[in-house]
Amino acid sequence: MTNTNAPLAVIVLAAGQGTRMKSSLPKVLHRIGGRPLVGHVLDTALALGPEQVVVVVRHERDLVADAVTGAAPGVLVVDQDEIPGTGRAVEVALEALADFAGDVLVLSGDVPLLEAESLGILIQAHRDAAAAATVLSAVVDDATGYGRVIRDADGAVARIVEQKDATEAEAAVTEINAGVYVFRAPDLRAHLSLVGTANAQGEKYLTDVVALLRDSRLTVAVSTATDAGAALGVNDRVQLSEAGRLLNARTVRRWQLEGATILDPATTWIDVTATLAPDVTVLPNTHILRATAIATGAIVGPDTSLVDCEVGENATVTRTDATLAVIGAGATVGPFAYLRPGTYLGDKGKIGTFVETKNSTIGERSKVPHLSYIGDTTIGTGVNLGAGAITANYDDIAKHRTEIGDEVHTGSHNVFVAPVRIGDGAKTGAGAVIRKDVPAGALALSVAPQRNVEGWVENNRPGTGAADVAAKARSAQKADDGSQEEGR
Ligand code: UD1
Numbered sequence: 001m002t003n004t005n006a007p008l009a010v011i012v013l014a015a016g017q018g019t020r021m022k023s024s025l026p027k028v029l030h031r032i033g034g035r036p037l038v039g040h041v042l043d044t045a046l047a048l049g050p051e052q053v054v055v056v057v058r059h060e061r062d063l064v065a066d067a068v069t070g071a072a073p074g075v076l077v078v079d080q081d082e083i084p085g086t087g088r089a090v091e092v093a094l095e096a097l098a099d100f101a102g103d104v105l106v107l108s109g110d111v112p113l114l115e116a117e118s119l120g121i122l123i124q125a126h127r128d129a130a131a132a133a134t135v136l137s138a139v140v141d142d143a144t145g146y147g148r149v150i151r152d153a154d155g156a157v158a159r160i161v162e163q164k165d166a167t168e169a170e171a172a173v174t175e176i177n178a179g180v181y182v183f184r185a186p187d188l189r190a191h192l193s194l195v196g197t198a199n200a201q202g203e204k205y206l207t208d209v210v211a212l213l214r215d216s217r218l219t220v221a222v223s224t225a226t227d228a229g230a231a232l233g234v235n236d237r238v239q240l241s242e243a244g245r246l247l248n249a250r251t252v253r254r255w256q257l258e259g260a261t262i263l264d265p266a267t268t269w270i271d272v273t274a275t276l277a278p279d280v281t282v283l284p285n286t287h288i289l290r291a292t293a294i295a296t297g298a299i300v301g302p303d304t305s306l307v308d309c310e311v312g313e314n315a316t317v318t319r320t321d322a323t324l325a326v327i328g329a330g331a332t333v334g335p336f337a338y339l340r341p342g343t344y345l346g347d348k349g350k351i352g353t354f355v356e357t358k359n360s361t362i363g364e365r366s367k368v369p370h371l372s373y374i375g376d377t378t379i380g381t382g383v384n385l386g387a388g389a390i391t392a393n394y395d396d397i398a399k400h401r402t403e404i405g406d407e408v409h410t411g412s413h414n415v416f417v418a419p420v421r422i423g424d425g426a427k428t429g430a431g432a433v434i435r436k437d438v439p440a441g442a443l444a445l446s447v448a449p450q451r452n453v454e455g456w457v458e459n460n461r462p463g464t465g466a467a468d469v470a471a472k473a474r475s476a477q478k479a480d481d482g483s484q485e486e487g488r
């Protein structure tokens, strides 16, 4: 009796506190790959195209419910009551699925790495076996903490026993329950109501349904995961980082197969929401996070962190920390640059060494090469700012803008006291403090002319090394001047 066309509903368990995380944040909201654990599970659930997805919440229910409906608007959020345990969680979800009589896939909000493809295989195995339930198992090196799959003499699953209720012999079993199952809804309903709470944790275990179904002479099948790592459950922060590393390895590999050169997968972290075009090169120790998109030919890293950034074709970004920045095609950034939100760097532009930018547009071919702070500024095209340019954008009360036209070249160590405008083609002298607008094509000088007080060191610092060498240099200069005089 293969009912291949049975409708599918998915129940996601996300009501637990996650005590072992020792966190004020609910466990399923901890993130890997830039997304909460439960977000990964929902993505996978939706990829299966089910009729309905139900998420069970309780601990910090509003926080979890908001995250769930934000990520997947169509899902139904159901509240678990005070009766604890995965069995009770599924029971309340089933109540919300009133007359549903198809197949129910149960997923754990803390098992984030299973992919739709392997769940498809699980569902197919369930249907092929015409089973009342099919358990996803995995054979692991260290089964500590998981429920164990206990098989009978015929090799069929007899029951699942939790770590805390296991005898020594049962605890030695290395085949674990992944916490993921397919059930025929009517059979699940009928047997869940029989589950008690007489166990080490005083909870209504979903896993107890397995033995109850067997008691009713119904078939319980097991599908063993080919990739045991994907069955990893996150209960503590050690497992959280492990899951994060496995997910990252998968993401890095995916982009490598799409044509990105990634030198060191172990130190490259890419969120599931980021995108890399073919022929991007990523150097070691680089974090590509959130909605960052890197265009073809760009070279990013080493030691770089990009959060919600756009990097243009053939741009180079070296030893840089950037958030919400847009970097144009062929532009160069770094080393040691700090791009804060609202930075737009035009095509072939440059933000160089020890430069901080914020809420500023730097036009095409314009350069801020060294030791600068550029905030609330608009810079035209073909501009070169001298080393040490500072925009003084804040007067203790409000932020003001600096506007710099096209083809402006400024001297080293300038301060632009905003609000101020520099006209097209203008120039400024070294050390200028620009407090007033500079007209197009003007040279702005604000530093007093240099005055040399001859002999000051010998007169005021007699007997010092400086005075001695100055006296020698001055008499040599005099002799030299004298001989030149004679030669005339
Ligand atoms: C569970 C399984 C165990 C399996 C493991 C796989 C049970 C009794 N045990 O153990 O056999 O090997 O997962 O990872 O099912 N939850 C609720 N309501 C509750 C309790 C839990 O919704 O009252 C949710 C949690 O938020 C979590 C999931 O169910 O997402 C699993 O709960 P957890 O307490 O982590 O179960 P484990 O001890 O890992």
Ligand code: CA
Binding pocket: 108, 110, 233, 234, 235
């Ligand atoms: Ca768990």
